[in-house]
Amino acid sequence: MRNLLDFFLKYHNWFLFILLEVISFALLFQFNNYQGSAFFTSSNRVAGSVYEAANQVTGYFYLKSINDDLAQKNVELELQIERLREQLADLTNDTSDIERLKKESLAGYKLYKAKVINNSLTFADNYITLDKGEKDGIRSEMGVVDGNGVVGIVYMTSDHYSIVIPVLNSKSSISCKIKRSDYFGFLKWEGGASQYAVVKDMPRHSLFSLGDTVVTSGHSAVFPSGIPVGTVEDIADSHDGLSYSLKVKLFTDFGKLNDVRVIAKKGQEEQGTLEKRVKRGHK
């Protein structure tokens, strides 16, 4: 017994060291594996409010370029609407149809405004923190977009903050398709530059060319179909040679994200639980 005590006393440094390391690695692996407690992340109250305060200052620096983007987008959309309106008027001679179309395209979806208060680009697993949480109606698995295109999917939420897995994360996987031909694959990120991601599992017989626009497919409950993702920049064979993987230049500039919208689909939970039940049935 005495020897044992001596042993503990002699190597007390080592014991503390091992204990602390075990705690750290347990936290690390637990967080990587499943949606654990949000306490040790930036969605806890202290970290969230520090970031929020800092963002109120730094947010101003981006306003000019964001304004430019929005103005540009506005002009493009206005031109597009004008052209479509003309076409529609030619075809139907009835202007009330346009109002109906607009209502239909957003029917079934709800948009929440949120601000990005923390963001990273250089790690293998980047995360974004938003200033809205469960009390504002945000739930995990909701889609996040900004004015230019897809941003990511909500991962976990606390009362007032939420964490998003953006496209720039090894865990992210978003179903998307070629806008022109409707062939679909899924969007992954393979590290490196934050402007590029890869669409995998594009069938070998699919039709596309460089410069084609990639949009979300709408197959998952997360995003409605047709939200812009990026343009095809390069084409390569997948490792097994069975499909193509396309290098995509993303529309979203993750370096200056500030205002985003969280998309909630009505009936999303229902589709999710149904799909989970089917998957479990197959196992």
Added chain:
Amino acid sequence: MINILHRIKWFIGVVLIQVLVLNQMHIYGYATPFFYIYFILKFNSKTSSNELMAWAFALGITIDMFSNTPGMNAAVATSLAFVRTPLLRLVTLRDMDESFLPGIDTLGMSSFFRYVLLTSSFFCTFLLLIDTFSFFDLGKLVLRVLTSTVATIICIFCAESIGRKK
């Protein structure tokens, strides 16, 4: 008591500098200075290893909380605290029983430089190695370790020279 208050003030200071300024900095997409280890490096040479590890763990977990990497910085900061005393002994000729604050004044320029070089390269290698697990790319890892180490050293020397002028 005043000592502890002073230390907590420092603690909050380095955390804020690290998460609000330096973590947002990615020089050419690679280098991030990990200035916060300065807090660990500046402990008195006679501080017990246990006390140092406890502080380092707390500091690491706080940084983790802000950067959504629970456990990563905590693990690496703790091991840095664990090896700090042997490293300090390695670079200096001074008797370790003596109590001194590691710095340019007490160690001299060349010893202090070796001390910072060893500790920050240890820290950056270990940290970026853990971070890189998902996509392993040796070339990029080496580049990130080298650039981050250099950036960290520069930051620490800036802080050290500002501290000396006072």
